[in-house]
Amino acid sequence: MRRLYSLIIAAAACVAAMAITPQEKIAARLQHSASNHCIYPEDNLPQLSPAPAGYEAFYIDHYGRHGSRWLSRASAYQRPVDVLRKAHHDGVLTEQGERLLTTLQNVLAASTNRAGELSDKGAEQHQHIAERMFKNFPTVFAGDAVIDARSTVVIRCILSMQNATTTLRSLNPNLRITTDASYHDMYYMGYGHGEDTLANKVSARTKLISDSLYAAHVQPERFIKQIYTHPDHLDLSAAQRLMRDIFDIAGSLQGHHAFDNLDLFHLFTGDEIFEMWRLKNIEWYLYRANSQASDNRMPFAARALALDMVEKADAAIAAGKRGADLRFGHESVVLPLACLLEIDNINLSTSDLDNLHNEWQSYDIIPKACNIQMVFYRNAAGDILVKALYNEHEAQLPVETDMAPYYHWNDLKAYYKKKLATPIDWDK
């Protein structure tokens, strides 16, 4: 009966997913076009299936991205302002262009000394995720459960951890929580200190592909004409850069309460918005997912993290631990990790970039605060099951099971351990 129930849920989800195209999804809410700048999708989260009879959740193995933030680099706000200020000085802005300059100057001023920092909504996202985690799995957070929280050394991640753990503490003051953010853990927690550094050579090559796609497909003529009285003030490359910069800011505004009533998407047509998203979708796929352009190597950038998750889960099982290992980091880590763990279809391998958007959508995969929760259950006999949540949706894992969405840990672990031992030649 439960199996049937799960199948019906899964089938309904498939139908729902199939029923809406990326074009429709973005048209319905333009903010979906922002790829990795999308706010965390926490409305209409699905009901989770109940624990199998006789099993109780006792441990969560987690990795999550920081919440919404300011754009990473101050130049992302500064550069388009500089371009439009010059145009203003040269007297070539339309009335709409002048208004845009004023708006962008206001955003720039608000962003001063904030580049890359967690936003107010970003803090709330982690409060909400932690609260739902607690309420979804009360047995994990019961009594004096042990919560070991780690963050990369990047401040927006540390503050995300802060918001999550403070929330958990308020729900159960007896939790034993430790927190850390250390270079000591960076070889598996983040990027720039482990096997991922070897992958940088590969992503430098795939970046040439996405750069060439932007150059070939971004059509800025109409966009520029509404801003410039003399569109030839900018050459094609500068016009593309300006259009992309303003599109990035437009998509990022959703991360701040202060900008809830500020819209920059009105400068773009629906087709332009879709095309800009489609290109960014390809860029992210090539950068950190399982693309054939990278010889399917990129997921292994998260190998040390996947190993850490397997080992900490095994240690928790062996120790009879109740609690969680919580890790706070980046989408550029969540993405290869989700590929490596073969969660849902995130690990898609294709060379057909023209059709990618129909198969793989960044807004569902790498929004702010995207996260993986591996939830462990045991029964009185000590049998261990695991269920994976991706952004709090029950997810499919790469081994057979007779009780989806629950998987037998020993099967899954054997699969992962074998896969994680795969040698990768990063030099070819």
Place this chain on the structure above:
Amino acid sequence: MRRLYSLIIAAAACVAAMAITPQEKIAARLQHSASNHCIYPEDNLPQLSPAPAGYEAFYIDHYGRHGSRWLSRASAYQRPVDVLRKAHHDGVLTEQGERLLTTLQNVLAASTNRAGELSDKGAEQHQHIAERMFKNFPTVFAGDAVIDARSTVVIRCILSMQNATTTLRSLNPNLRITTDASYHDMYYMGYGHGEDTLANKVSARTKLISDSLYAAHVQPERFIKQIYTHPDHLDLSAAQRLMRDIFDIAGSLQGHHAFDNLDLFHLFTGDEIFEMWRLKNIEWYLYRANSQASDNRMPFAARALALDMVEKADAAIAAGKRGADLRFGHESVVLPLACLLEIDNINLSTSDLDNLHNEWQSYDIIPKACNIQMVFYRNAAGDILVKALYNEHEAQLPVETDMAPYYHWNDLKAYYKKKLATPIDWDK
């Protein structure tokens, strides 16, 4: 009656303070010689005086240093190991020298990728301080009181904030807590982004004084002889450096549970320990306190912070706020701030460095997690009183009062505002 009680307490504290010399204090617990590496002194904290009749505490204006940490630079652990390894290779270490090398190598290994990071004891110090703050002033943290916590962008400070706020949340889950660690606030929160940068020229000059005192007074001959079979393997300057490096590590070990049973002070005589402390005491006094060598300018390095405290207190009073502004930073900020606010005798101005240790003791002033709590009280008529705690001891402030340790906020504010408007010529 209450006045009399306060006077008796104050007098008793004076007598107690006078009764013990720095020599005796350090001899009784060698760890006191570690100056800014001393653990937070939280044993035997004094009972606080009760609120004046009719007044209730409603707001705390705070700045606190991060808790115990690893030494700031990896070189602090690496450099003495390199020196002793070379001596080992050259076959000039005594048996005691060989044992020391092994010990220092173990400490170095434990410190790898941890330089500057908060330690386990550092986290606990902030949990304890927050818990006592909550219990000392329950009316400040009642109901849905608003806690605005800010940290410098340095991770050990952010994690100190994390430990403090998570503790407060567990004591009252309804607290409205926001946290931030932003370059946006660095001009007043820390160093390197505000008026303090102008002060760097001054401290560069006073450093020449402390450097010359170390060169003149550190006597490494006996110390080196126990480590080297051929003491002339090192010239005087290198021997002084090694002795100072090992003394720093010896003093820093108290910040880690893992080193509770590891002692390096046995390598120093009592006189050497006292002298090393005395020199470091002078160094800190010259670096950030109100020394005549800096023309008494250094306290003004914390001017923006003091102004922020005055302004946030006034805003809290005006808004009828219940709660706290908590700030987490560094001893190099706490010290000039305490001088600027003229808390107790920290603002001592002297040119007599030979006698400084009898008047001014770093172990009481800048231990790990040293902190200032300005606690605000009001009565039904809206009259505002303030009490200052320095490291949780009731402190003297620089205006007259008829009800010490409580001061009339309007008097204190007027005094501070006038003082904070003092122009400082940082260029002379």
